[in-house]
Amino acid sequence: xxxxxxxxxxxxxxxxxxxxxxxxxxxxxxxxxxxxxxxxxxxxxxxxxxxxxxxxxxxxxxxxxxxxxxxxxxxxxxxxxxxxxxxxxxxxxxxxxxxxxxxxxxxxxxxxxxxxxxxxxxxxxxxxxxxxxxxxxxxxxxxxxxxxxxxxxxxxxxxxxxxxxxxxxxxxxxxxxxxxxxxxxxxxxxxxxxxxxxxxxxxxxxxxxxxxxxxxxxxxxxxxxxxxxxxxxxxxxxxxxxxxxxxxxxxxxxxxxxxxxxxxxxxxxxxxxxxxxxxxxxxxxxxxxxxxxxxxxxxxxxxxxxxxxxxxxxxxxxxxxxxxxxxxxxxxxxxxxxxxxxxxxxxxxxxxxxxxxxxxxxxxxxxxxxxxxxxxxxxxxxxxxxxxxxxxxxxxxxxxxxxxxxxxxxxxxxxxxxxxxxxxxxxxxxxxxxxxxxxxxxxxxxxxxxxxxxxxxxxxxxxxxxxxxxxxxxxxxxxxxxxxxxxxxxxxxxxxxxxxxxxxxxxxxxxxxxxxxxxxxxxxxxxxxxxxxxxxxxxxxxxxxxxxxxxxxxxxxxxxxxxxxxxxxxxxxxxxxxxxxxxxxxxx
Numbered sequence: 001x002x003x004x005x006x007x008x009x010x011x012x013x014x015x016x017x018x019x020x021x022x023x024x025x026x027x028x029x030x031x032x033x034x035x036x037x038x039x040x041x042x043x044x045x046x047x048x049x050x051x052x053x054x055x056x057x058x059x060x061x062x063x064x065x066x067x068x069x070x071x072x073x074x075x076x077x078x079x080x081x082x083x084x085x086x087x088x089x090x091x092x093x094x095x096x097x098x099x100x101x102x103x104x105x106x107x108x109x110x111x112x113x114x115x116x117x118x119x120x121x122x123x124x125x126x127x128x129x130x131x132x133x134x135x136x137x138x139x140x141x142x143x144x145x146x147x148x149x150x151x152x153x154x155x156x157x158x159x160x161x162x163x164x165x166x167x168x169x170x171x172x173x174x175x176x177x178x179x180x181x182x183x184x185x186x187x188x189x190x191x192x193x194x195x196x197x198x199x200x201x202x203x204x205x206x207x208x209x210x211x212x213x214x215x216x217x218x219x220x221x222x223x224x225x226x227x228x229x230x231x232x233x234x235x236x237x238x239x240x241x242x243x244x245x246x247x248x249x250x251x252x253x254x255x256x257x258x259x260x261x262x263x264x265x266x267x268x269x270x271x272x273x274x275x276x277x278x279x280x281x282x283x284x285x286x287x288x289x290x291x292x293x294x295x296x297x298x299x300x301x302x303x304x305x306x307x308x309x310x311x312x313x314x315x316x317x318x319x320x321x322x323x324x325x326x327x328x329x330x331x332x333x334x335x336x337x338x339x340x341x342x343x344x345x346x347x348x349x350x351x352x353x354x355x356x357x358x359x360x361x362x363x364x365x366x367x368x369x370x371x372x373x374x375x376x377x378x379x380x381x382x383x384x385x386x387x388x389x390x391x392x393x394x395x396x397x398x399x400x401x402x403x404x405x406x407x408x409x410x411x412x413x414x415x416x417x418x419x420x421x422x423x424x425x426x427x428x429x430x431x432x433x434x435x436x437x438x439x440x441x442x443x444x445x446x447x448x449x450x451x452x453x454x455x456x457x458x459x460x461x462x463x464x465x466x467x468x469x470x471x472x473x474x475x476x477x478x479x480x481x482x483x484x485x486x487x488x489x490x491x492x493x494x495x496x497x498x499x500x501x502x503x504x505x506x507x508x509x510x511x512x513x514x515x516x517x518x519x520x521x522x523x524x525x526x527x528x529x530x531x532x533x534x535x536x537x538x539x540x541x542x543x544x545x546x547x548x549x550x551x552x553x554x555x556x557x558x559x560x561x562x563x564x565x566x567x568x569x570x571x572x573x574x575x576x577x578x579x580x581x582x583x584x585x586x587x588x
Contacts, residue, residue, distance in 0.1 A: 003043050015083055020111075025129050032196070033572060069363050077368050105152060112135065151292055160179060299329070300324065301330070301331065301334035311353045357378070396426075421442065423442050466550065482504070509530070
């Protein structure tokens with residue numbers, strides 16, 4: 001989720017959710033700080049010189065229902081894109097692929113263990129994954145047996161190198177095949193397996209300008225490689241009597257074990273399950289023949305887009321009022337896709353589209369909300385609020401006439417602001433676990449949070465004016481946080497592995513010539529300074545936008561509350577900022 005903005009998504013033809021990688025299933029990745037140059041930091045919305053951690057799980061996917069929600073979110077932001085899910089070839093992958101099809105994915109990729117880069121650990125390549133043939137065969141058989149094959153396209157990759165591999169993949173059920181390593185070798189890769197060290201001797205996987213001069217590849221090399229692949233594939237197809245690729249899909253009855261291999265190690269191998277052909281009836285598809293029926297035609301955003309037409313067409317301010325229920329999923333996402341499609345990541349001027357909502361919002365409220373769109377909800381919301389926030393503003397407060405005390409109750413669910421890029425949020429109430437996980441640049445004020453707050457955060461600013469749960473700041477490599485410590489035990493709740501904490505002390509005040517109502521860029525211009533001004537400004541804005549009694553109480557006694565606040569700063573982030581000049585850009 002590095003740099004996944006609304007603009008990024010609306011310009012895609014295919015959007016793939018990578019559940020795992022065939023060469024290293026169950027493992028994440030880490031980009032060392034010395035490889036994060038200015039260009040990589042810009043596209044990933046991070047800080048040059050600061051390492052980036054990609055944990056193995058998606059923190060908004062812990063069940064097949066969560067995966068279905070993410071597929072719906074992405075389909076809302078870009079209805080024209082094909083949504084794909086990448087799975088690893090392993091025992092049981094057919095059952096998972098069936099769930100992916102039922103979750104309305106358009107495409108599933110079965111990845112074998114022989115792909116991946118040189119950064120993939122050899123122990124994982126050799127021991128964890130399995131060959132693409134095994135996973136592909138199980139996927140095809142399971143989908144056909146359950147009448148799901150026609151709804152979803154199946155692709156195989158992870159070790160496909162020749163025309164023979166392409167034909168075998170088709171016969172086992174693949175609509176498509178993918179190439180990675182073999183195409184890299186055509187460009188000059190010699191498989192030194194040093195992709196993660198920035199020392200690739202042929203200039204393929206390195207940011208070192210001197211080593212990149214050694215890159216021998218030319219476009220013609222890749223063109224020739226694929227031309228020869230196509231030629232070999234056509235020759236084998238002709239020998240089998242096929243005119244088109246589509247005719248081959250699912251014809252595993254044409255595969256057999258080579259009886260010429262008479263070796264004692266091969267005598268005990270039984271491939272009957274891999275080569276099994278499901279007994280499909282005349283009406284059961286064995287390849288992708290239809291489109292998934294997504295439910296985005298019932299989304300609340302269809303109404304919001306109609307109401308916001310003056311803003312979308314002519315940038316005229318509009319105000320919309322509507323009710324919302326927990327069956328309204330991804331509110332604001334399709335609308336934001338329209339904004340980004342027309343105006344890019346810059347979006348519309350602040351608060352051009354102002355939407356007042358009342359009720360309980362469903363999951364992914366304000367996901368990928370674009371700049372210029374404000375969602376103000378009186379009520380509460382479920383998980384994944386502000387996922388991928390891309391410049392919009394979200395305000396959530398409990399019903400003024402309601403019986404709950406906001407600071408003591410949860411009004412938003414888990415995994416809020418996951419992968420947020422920019423924008424600001426104000427929550428008059430508590431949040432669940434993993435608040436601001438992988439936040440890259442958004443600003444948020446919240447009354448209290450659960451465990452694992454600011455996990456893997458790389459930018460932005462979070463203010464917590466109530467209790468914070470355990471394991472705060474785990475994997476946090478960028479951004480800053482302010483947390484009040486009423487109970488005096490916050491030091492025990494922080495994961496100190498990558499961050500340092502310190503009490504806030506009076507400073508030089510606001511930067512010169514700053515506006516009375518500063519923008520997010522102005523608030524984050526100097527993350528290491530102006531703490532008192534930044535903290536007071538954000539709490540005052542929170543009080544004004546959400547009518548927070550807790551924020552008003554802190555402002556009325558600010559000098560007394562200030563010593564109770566801790567500032568959390570990642571160590572590597574501080575070091576990188578101290579060695580650079582100029583302001584930090586939004587989302588950096």
